[in-house]
Amino acid sequence: MSQNTLAPPATGSMAKRAADLLSALIRIDTTNTGEPATTKGEREAAQFVIGQLQDIGLRPQLFESAPKRANVVVRVEGSDSSKPPLVVHQHLDVVPAQGDWTHPPFGGDLVDGVVWGRGAVDMKNQVAMVLAVIEDFHRRGVKPARDLILAFFADEENGGVYGSRWMVEHHPELFRGAQEAISEVGGFTAWFGDHRVYLVETAEKAIAWMRLTVAGSPGHGSFVNDNNAVAKLVTALHRLEQHQFPPRLTGTMRDFITQLSQVTGEKVDLSDIDSIKDLLEKEGEVGTAAVAALGTHLNLTSLEAGNKANVVPPSASATIDMRPLPDERDAAWKMVERLVGKDISIERLNDQRGMESPDHGPIFEAMASSLTRHDPGVPVLPFMVPAGTDNKALADLGIHGYGFTPLKMSSDFHFWKMFHGVDERVPVSALAFGTEALTDFFTTY
Template sequence: MDAVTPATADAARPTVDPADEVVALCSELIRIDTSNYGDGSGPGERKAAERVAELLAEVGLDPQIVESDPGRASVVARVEGTDPGRTDALLVHGHLDVVPAQADDWQVHPFSGEVQDGCVWGRGAVDMKDMDAMVLAVVRDRLRRNDRPARPLVLAFLADEEASGVRGAHFLADHHPELFEGCTEAISEVGGFSMTLGDKRFYAVETAEKGLAWMRLRVQGRAGHGSMIATDNAVTELCKAVARLGEHQWPIRMTKTVRTFLEILSEETGLPFDPEHPEQVLPHLGELARIVGATLRNTTNPTVLQAGYKANVIPQEAVAQVDGRFLPGYEDEFFATVDELLGPGVTRESVAHDIAVESEPSGPLWERMEAALLAEDPGARVLPYCLSGGTDAKSFAPLGIACYGFAPLRLPADLDFSGMFHGIDERVPVDGLQFGVRVLDRFLGSL
């Protein structure tokens, strides 16, 4: 029998192209239903977490599955760097849960992971099982080749991001901060994607995101017969307060990130940019206007109304919910204005509250993200942007971690990318996934 040497063992090891594996992994993860209904129901993330842990263990890692509640599972694994002097780990995190989907509304089943028309279709295709698959494909390939980055990595695949991370990132940061020991910077979702204006392609890397304030409003009134004159009607008073919030014209507030974003756009495209009236650029941005417009001001959008049980009964209580978002640096102003608009007689409760975050679009990590993107797409321009929604970065920033959105995708100019998030027929281009694998591989190799 021939002796088995390290060289022959490596030769016998199957070669897997990460560009092919990322498509298969994305489809596989989509087929695992991890719908998060926000009320503790749903299948949870345990099945997906076990599969991710298995994929990491196959290439020699020692992943840890942590449950906050039964079935609400996250996976964390550490990749030791090759430079023993580097203790500043990079956190690479993604979430395993997805928002629900109604199959009858879709062209393909939302949990099929079908590859059709050059795209992988299904719930989570862009939010964010695509990034999960890219990270897995790149890390598995590098570990199979024994090509670790110089800098340590902490990989985290998390539960519950779609319900503010209480059972996922927040739980781990609060109860298991040791898992992130040494982490100084992080990358995750909703950044590094391409945007096309005219003949120019840009890559937007998220350096900031708005804070979250989901609020429940209550008004108490006098119950009575619907045929009587009612001077203390809870529904009427609540509707007045909700209307004041919903119709309020929040003032323009220019954060550092948004100013830099608009200055670069203006420089590269010639679009007008007046720092005193930045909203004037919005009509020139097409689909981007939805993303940019929401980062120029705080917002309050009423979303839920509840009152009464019969047409001829005046209810004693009326309740509403409002989705509020505030810019970095403007949380105090936001709540002061909300309370002034609500007025007396309306109580405000917090349904969910989380911080705004902002990191610097500069330094060695930023330069490596930029270089990795431009190596694959020369002639493009990289710019920072602010996310109007939120991510698990809100959990990790308080640990002293500078957080960035860097899930690279090169997208067709006519794809409504922002509409894919939580939308019907969510899908990600196959060549976009493969582009992301190449960029992430370059990026990790440069650390």
């Protein structure tokens, strides 16, 4: 037994084990502030994970991309070496916990069958479930159907610069042969009215953050100035804001809408995006996310110019968060260049690909049947996430990514609000379902 590890119980369920591991992980504060100097805890969390893995005879490797920015990778041998390995990746960092919490965000309290704390759903839950399942395999002498490459990344919450992206750039050999990966934001219960389904992420929009800067002639506010930087910026922003990127259904969203209409019984015309939008807007949190996946969108997020009412500043700038559909990334950048004009410089702050993985075929079938085996008859739908995960980094290696962190939840549990929200928590019953579904998936696929 290595230092700092959590001894497995002699008996007891995987759910209990996953809950204990989750509590322990939440107590290691791995807040990612976005600033390397104040981000903390990733090394401690990585060492905790390493300890658990070593205790069952595995040989995890630690990779530090920068001091204390720790990533862990370990290979678990499967029973059929002719199958390509599957990457199972999760991130160790969490976003800051602000606001008033019912239970302390880094306490990992277990209260009335619910584990509370930052990371309970995003995504120390999956770290805990994967560890519990692999430990159970070891105890029972079970092997997964194929090799698993377990990866525990730093820095997902700030774009993966010190985590997945660094690992893919500096250690691509660790992922050699892998064609598919599973990670967060999928595999959980979603509700459309009274209809219960599971959503599996098969696609992600691209990320295109930018800073626009324009220079002009500074001067006294009382003079005539026809080269005013603020005015030029505002004009360009107005053109951007007015532009409508044409809405479109990608393959994933076409399949999602078609299957959703079968579930709800509401007829949809796939050629009429406005009616699809109307339909989705009635569907609460999931509908909101789905509407964002119907086209390329952008939001103006910050402005900077001047500091005095009677002084025209020499320059003005703005930041914009654009989320192109996976196959519209290049076209979207070109459109922005055209709309803002030559006078304005465009700095790409964050430019990450989208992805669209096959939403049918063996891996999707295996994920779906591992869910329905424990929740019979519930439809499993593919879904495009408007935000991003570490799947984007692995996609650069040609690996198809999926969101598959199985959790079964009731309709009164506001799951989507848990992500980065106050009072993040997860029921142990959801972890019970998740460990069973992951066990099935790893042993059958």
